[in-house]
């Protein structure tokens with residue numbers, strides 16, 4: 070008995086599923102004369118239309134196809150740097166006034182100078198999308214020998230030879246190999262090492278290691294770009310930029326925004342507005358990003374001009390690991406002994422970053438934007454339907470009209486005709 074009931078139940082479920090599956094809903098148009106619904110519908114239409122035309126078509130240039138920039142950058146630095154003899158820098162730099170720093174880097178009439186040019190202070194001479202200008206350095210003439218380790222190194226100071234044992238990993242950052250002995254020099258007793266001697270001494274810093282006049286150096290940035298899709302090649306050296314023009318112009322945001330020659334002082338004043346920080350950067354080193362932006366619209370013109378911006382990339386002066394420096398050495402033989410001049414170079418690393426996007430009218434993106442816009446317009450119907458079916462007094466009636474069940478109408482009509 071119960072088996073038969075179950076069978077019947079399953080058959081009924083199957084029948085209702087089949088009825089659902091075998092039904093078809095078709096669109097039906099119903100005109101509702103209501104100011105409120107009409108207003109909601111039109112406002113939704115206007116908003117969508119202004120979004121499609123204003124934002125997608127006009128602002129996002131939905132009628133254009135785009136291409137990103139491919140670029141090559143080369144640089145050339147010019148300017149005369151000077152080393153002044155026998156003047157010392159004071160150590161408490163952070164407490165010094167701006168005038169003190171200005172004095173350090175400016176030229177003075179009463180001192181003897183040693184001149185440096187681009188081949189001396191640009192290291193290495195040529196780099197990809199980057200240039201390093203040395204503004205300060207520490208030079209140590211060295212030979213292979215045994216000498217005291219620098220006092221600032223961890224565990225480098227000793228009292229007697231027994232202190233030279235069990236150094237562990239402390240000696241990893243040292244200048245040479247510990248010999249296991251102490252050595253006394255200049256009223257200090259330090260561990261003796263086998264190394265390039267004498268070792269570099271950070272505390273022995275003279276003003277003559279600062280390169281004066283650095284702020285007046287100029288960088289010529291030659292930037293060639295290409296938008297492959299549009300077969301367009303452009304450069305930041307413009308047709309009216311003659312050699313004599315390039316030798317005299319310097320970039321200025323307002324007065325000469327297209328001159329590709331940049332004065333260091335101008336770049337630094339935009340990248341680091343704090344004057345003291347600017348000078349500390351030249352003493353301890355720093356990194357500056359030069360951004361070149363090519364945003365081009367080739368609809369009505371084939372011309373396009375770059376925009377430059379400058380910002381400091383490294384973190385400002387902190388007590389640990391601030392600044393930017395590296396070492397290099399010049400080697401030669403003197404009296405048949407190998408000698409090297411070790412340079413610890415501090416300076417400004419300029420990184421040049423080129424980005425850009427070009428757009429040009431094309432029928433395909435225009436059609437895609439219009440098609441997507443037409444699709445979006447149906448949202449206005451959804452909004453009006455929502456208000457109609459859920460926020461009006463006659464919502465039940467509207468729901469019935471909207472979701473009309475044809476079978477029930479047919480049944481009603483049939484019973485009416487029978488009655489007649």
Ligand SMILES: Nc1ncnc2c1ncn2[C@@H]1O[C@H](COP(=O)(O)OP(=O)(O)OP(=O)(O)O)[C@@H](O)[C@H]1O
Nearest residue numbers: 145146147148287288289311312313315316317330
């Ligand atoms: N950093 C710079 N500051 C000022 N002028 C520059 C700078 N770099 C190049 N110039 C000048 O721009 C012009 C074009 O430079 P480019 O390097 O193409 O030619 P160049 O004849 O090899 O230059 P040069 O021999 O003077 O280094 C030259 O007149 C050059 O002197």
